[in-house]
Amino acid sequence: MNTEVGTDQEAGVVFDDALRERLASGADVALAAVDEFAGHGVGEHLGTVVEADFTTTHRFAADLPGYRGWYWACVLALVPGGELTVDEIALLPGDEALVAPEWVPWDQRVRAGDLGAGDLLPPDDDDPRLVPGHTLTGDDRLDELTGPIGLGREQHLSPEGRAMAAERWMAERGPDSEVARAAKNQCFSCGFLLPMDGLLSRVFGVCANEFSADGQVVHMQYGCGAHSAVERPKDTGPATPEAFDDAAVDVIVLPQQLRAAAKAREEAEAAEKSEAEAAEAAKPEQAEAAATASTPETADAEAAPEPAQAEAESAADSESDATPDA
Incomplete structure (x- = not known):
């Protein structure tokens, strides 16, 4: 159908x-x-x-x-x-299904960074990046150097190999990278740039700044914040310190502070309540003591002098009478 x-x-x-x-x-x-x-x-x-x-x-x-x-x-x-x-x-x-990864041929499974100490990675017999050493490289400057220096290499980079290298370097440290877009100055005017030789020197160099892309190939229009022309920021602030504004400070109360304050408030309220209850319980005793102090017997006892006190006062009066006049 x-x-x-x-x-x-x-x-x-x-x-x-x-x-x-x-x-x-x-x-x-x-x-x-x-x-x-x-x-x-x-x-x-x-x-x-x-x-x-x-x-x-x-x-x-x-x-x-x-x-x-x-x-x-x-x-x-x-x-x-x-x-x-x-x-x-x-x-x-489905969307959350466990599926096999995309198939990669066995001869393409080695990636950049996989090579470790002691590993051997021979190039393919028909590797397009390499050409026999007796052929010209296509770079006149390099062809001039190989003769007098006598490098005698069996193979060297082909034009395709140089183009592939330039494409990788451009992607990692080229003018379109995030670091370069955020930079004010570019590498072609930086004092840390080491020039290269040959055709690639027209667009690439080597960074010699240990705090940046040290030892890495960079594009001439690449840039970073460690350019040699970067100046220290000038201090444009006032000579005298500004007054501190307490009103501009946000007071943040932590949860443990809130709990501590609530506990202290509860303890204070409990103490006040205990004191009030004790005071209420003491009122009847105070009233009874006051009533006892106001009876006639108590008043006469307070007004009558003690016997010993009366005898002392009588002796003092006798001595005063016996003293001759001066």
Whole structure:
């Protein structure tokens, strides 16, 4: 069956709500088809998706070992006057499915930075980055140097190899990198730039600033904040210190401070309550003592002098009378 129904559309067939409803209600038909196809491992119905007119995809959870997050997809097709037809069945990964990584050929699995101490990595026999040493490099300056110096190398960089190196260096430390875009000055005017030789020297150099890209190849239009022309910021602040504004300080109360303050407040309230209760309990005793002090017997006892005190006062009066006048 042609699920694209191009001919039917040209004939004026319209995909209406009735067809859409019949397709959506065909979950039982889709489940039976998936059960027959899979044999086992078909879970609950996960919903439907209308991906094109006259077709609807029913999805069922895949209860299979090792297929967490996968689902069964059954596409049903329907045209006016026809019956529900199973168009396609497939086991597909969901958004959280565990899938195998993209295939990488074995000879391409070594990446930059994988080479360690003691590892051997021979180049391919047809490595496009290298050419035999008896051929010209395409860089006149390098060709001049190899003769007098007598390097005698069996191979050297080809023009393609230089272009590949320049592309890598451009991506890492080129004018479009984040560091370069944020820098005010560029490397071509920096005193820390060591020039190179040959054709690549027109656009690249080596950084000699230990606090920046030390020993790395940088593009002439690369830049960083450690440029030799960077000046120390001038102190434009006032000579006298500014007054400290207490109102501008945000007071932040920590949770432990709030708990300590609440505990202290509770203890103070409890102490005040205890003092008030003690005072209330002492009032009857004070009233009884005051009543006892105000009786006549108590007043006469307070007014009458003690016997010893009366004798002392009488002796003092006798001595005063016996003293002759001066």
